[in-house]
Amino acid sequence: MSKADYEGIPRNKIPWDPKIDYNKCTTCGKCVEFCHMNAFKIEEENGKKITTVNPNSCVVFCRGCEGVCPSGAIDHPDETQTRRVISKLKNNQITNSAY
Ligand code: SF4
Ligand code: SF4
DSSP states (O other): OOTTEETTEEGGGSOOOOEEOTTTOOOOOHHHHHOTTOOEEEEEETTEEEEEEOGGGSOTTOOGGGGTOTTOOEEOOOHHHHHHHHHHHHHHHHHHHTO
C-alpha cells in the first residue's frame, strides 16, 4: 500500500479535505502552524494574501484545525457521506478483483 492510499484506496478518491470559508478567513496563519501535514499555505495572489489547501495532505477524518481557526472558517465534508464513498470504493475493488 502506498503512502497515498487510505485503506487500500487512492487518497485522491476520498472526499475529505478542509474547506475554507473565504468570507471568514483572515489569513492569520494559525492553521498553517497547526497542521503537521502541511495541508495549508499562505500564498500571495495579485498582491493579496490567501490561504490555500492541499486537499490530499489532510488526514482522513481529522478535524483538528476546525477548532484552531479563530474565525470558524474551516469545515470538512459530512463524515457519513465520506464513509459511504469509502465503502463503495472498497466494494468496487472487491468486485473488480473477483474477475
Ligand atoms: S486559521 Fe482560519 S482564519 Fe486563520 S488562516 Fe487558517 S482558515 Fe484563515
Ligand atoms: S483536519 Fe487535520 S490533517 Fe486535515 S488539514 Fe486540518 S489539521 Fe491538517
